[in-house]
Amino acid sequence: MDFDIVIVGAGLVGASFAMALRSAGLKLALVEAQPPAHADDNWDSRVYAISPGSTAFLQTLGVWKRLDSSRIGAVHEMHIFGDADAQLCFSAYEAGVAELATLVESRRLQSVLWQALEHQHNIELICPERCVALQLGEDAAELTLAGGRTLRARLVIAADGMHSWARQAAGIAAEEKPYGQMGVVANFACAQPHHNTAFQWFRRDGVLAYLPLPGQRISIVWSTPDDHAAELLALAPAAFCARVAEAGKNALGELGLLSPALRFPLARLRAARLVAPRFALIGDAGHVLHPLAGQGVNLGFGDADTLAQVLLQREQFRDPGEIRLLRRYERARAEDILALTLVTDGLQRLFAAPGGAAAKLRNAGLNLINALPVVKNLLIRRALG
Template identity: 40%
Template sequence: MTRRTPPLDVMIVGAGITGLALGLVLHQKGVRVKVIDRRPLPEFAAPAGFDQRIYAMSLASEAFLRRAGGWQYMDQARIQPILWMKVQGDRDGRLSLAPNRGQTAPMGWIVEAGAMLSALHRHQTKVAPELLETGLTVSAIHEQDSALEVCLSRGQSWQTRLLVAADGIHSDLRERFGIPAHFSPYGHRAIVANYRISGQHGGVARQWFVPGEVIALLPLVGQHVSLVWSAQGDHAQALLAMSPVQRAQALQQQVGYELGLLEEISVPADFELRRMDVARWIAPRFALVGDAAHGVHPMAGQGLNLGLQDAACLAETLIGRGPGPDCGDRSLLRRYERARREPVAVMQGLTGGLAHVFSASRQRWGWARNWGMNRLERCSWLKDELVRYANR
């Protein structure tokens, strides 16, 4: 059955954190928007431990999520502020980052992925129950004079001025619109798990560059931390084959005892680390956001932050368009693409470059990378700029 309704301004495919937050912000401003997803959104039942997927959220991302309405619905007792960052090189390199002078807010927040998505969903159900439909996939797309006709798996058909792909790194919509994606493996796998510590983390996000690999321990509420270990392929498989006690001992050997004893409290997961670039972010009446548009190394924890800033930029572009162009106007979409390409490319280059330098031969690069860290540690204004850039 075909719906005979006025065209939507925007249809968003993908009800993850980025897609649902974008839909809520547009809805608040009177934009006719619909969000669809192939799966129902799961409820987050707060576990005794912590969600396996943990995000380090920038202040800019927090602001966008507050604007969307989801941040206020999260259990604040499960959100850990990042008060400081410490980076340890593979020799004597040291780098510490703190909030800029005069800044009263923390550097960012550690949030559980399930809690964040569930909070957005609860807010959406309350303020805009018609915004989201799940159990749907796109079966066909037809171009019309001033809209796209999007045919869905249950026989529905919607017209929309703009179609937005927020459907992840393996975006089906990106392929439908013929936008090539280039994947560049980093040669590492990320192992993620949560740990109980016998000491105190002090709200400090810690990172170690060990020979050929990167280890991050992010603070969680109480005496807990979340591990992201970017390990070389064979070593990653060896770590996964260990018992929890053996794995904790292997981690302890690398990071020492500053946090006390480490005890693994979750089943570890792993995933391949790859950079992903797209040839273009837009097509006629079509735009990419979030993981559908880019993939970065997780060492700086910027993947979701970049996606939420895509959503914030696209929302501002559409909301501020004035009475002339509709939401699918090419000039608007080109403005969005130009605004987002550079900051994403900078972050991809920064994280990818650091991953390469610290994965390279220790003899060849060791002195240079650790010397550079120590020089940066003594340059307070540049450190302030780094903190400011990360929170844009």
Template identity: 35%
Template sequence: MDNPAPRPIVSPMNQDSDILIAGGGLNGPVLALALARAGFSVTLVDAAAPAARLARFDGRAYAIAASSRRMLARLGLWDQLAPQAQEMVEIKVTDGRAGEGPSAWWLHFDSAEIEEGPMGHMVEDRHLRSALAAALKATQGVTLRAPAKVVAQETSAGGVSVTLDSGEVLRAGLLVGCDGRASGTAARAGIRRNGWGYGQSAVTCAVEHELPHKGIAHQFFMPGGPLAILPLTGRRSSLVWSERTPRAERLAAMPEAEFLDALRPAFGNFLGEIGLVGSRGRFPLGLSLAERFTARRVALVGDAAHGLHPVAGQGLNAGLRDVAALAEVLSEARKHGEDAGSALVLDRYARWRRFDTTVLAATTDLTTRLFSNDNPLLRLARDAGLGAINAVAPLRRAMIREAAGLTGELPPLMR
């Protein structure tokens, strides 16, 4: 993708930019940077005001896989993020009940077993958004329209036009929906979604603790859902606590002291005393997969294409793979003088990403159903399975590489 030939998108429509991106969360800005780097002019439409994206710390953080870190580095973001990023050198997966401790059989991933270094890094939402905002401001070829919302879209053989809530009309050769699970881009393009809820919601927050976490991430499966304890810089950890929705609602609404009393039996005492840092959030959990990733002059990326349970911590990484794949497909089309918004080009992107995301969706769905219950026969089977995987070094290393995002057909930005 470096030094692309300066060929324009082939399209008879008078365009304001080569590509329009609807959605300014995380995938949208990263895609804008990748496309601008490949020589495209990009308009990014974000419904939120720029200042609203730079909120104070609220506990949200992301597991950035090793392949995603490579991509952020190539886009010039990692130097700013690295001082605030916490290495994940180990992952420990256990099963059990709150207050009773983990099962005797467990799964242990150690970065020392692979050559590429840490499996991933934990990066707080506020730091990632700050780095993206600075990069967008400094990048030629990217125009940010915010706050602004796409309320209508129309496609033709020559391009796509969108109408903003202000009444302004913007034109381009391609529209990319990065606007989440309730994607207006997908709905207006006639793309339906398949999926279901799990009857669970995730409570998110951060805690400070007495003892160092040593860069170890923990996933504790309980009957109501998993508790992920993810290391942040310093003596802090980010929590994603999945519970059945009625209890999750109560947990999110509890006073701080009462919430900590409810958390301690599940959290345990391996990090000493704990206390809350920042606020708590809550969001419902489900699986959602778009029937198609593309339509006429439209492509979907990230949650707009696939919404996953956070059990594997791969939601953002899957979206970044979409970004890297789409950027590569469009860049190659540009180099060969093709219309980057054509069905032929977009079909390459859809074929590249569809299988990978379908397998990931099926894996997270199966894991959620298998572990979010207290059936004694299933408990025995899954605990034995964890122990068996842990005992087979080649299989364990393969799963470590999968967790690090180092398997499959990686786009050049991630190699």
């Protein structure tokens, strides 16, 4: 056997899973198609809201302390507005936590994870490389790489994202529903201080979020129909800033563009199973959510943490690719994945529905939750991870 475990895809989820097993006495390989982009001083347009639960996981991996703290944003309050007069507010102070979420640039997080991986003697990073064939046998899995090398392992992990090659090669079906929307992301300097408050507006043309970065800066995610996203990206910078400021009710005054706007197609995806003999899915390879709750990568970190714990706690010498062991992981993740898929998909549909009756219902719902501390507390506990 060349390896105990081969992980296909070293994005945030695959890389964090490998780090979670760094001291397990297992021999690991990570196959990644593209090396991560270099993190320079420019603000990365791709910023993630990381839950306190995920922060704690990244701390146990020893990677959180490698991040430059002057580039991390903190959310102390969150104000959500409906498309009528409804409002829902969450506060870290009321929830009894230091922050509701932290904001981290994708490139920087990826880069500290890779730096940490390069120091692990039991982890081989094979990059850039693609996999071309997978065979899941009784005693071992065999993965053939485009360069001709064949890797034999007890277990193969698919962490290769939404369009997972490995999931398809393992014959696991997935239900995919495109939303017909794009997530438009960009960073801005704002004229007024944000006081570590995140804002989210459910609008007729989608969902717009302002997320606080350090200083007077914000990152936005505007989930909006494809044609509107194309129109926004075609605007000159000054017109784009004015459009985003106006859509955000000028909550932070004038905006100045700090990083180029990018767009990502949005879809929901759910794999029929998370495991098969000698095979498991983690992260977006197994489930993709609408970004309105900012929970996709947090859910993936939960997968990585849970699967690593199952493997670390197995009886000594037990085969890590054994299906009964892998089912423990699948069972442990089922509730979180289902709950977040239903909530994000349900909210997306509720706010996309046309007509006055739907508008009344959704806005009354937001006001009702705001008036019910117990429900608010339940929601916040789940979001904190």
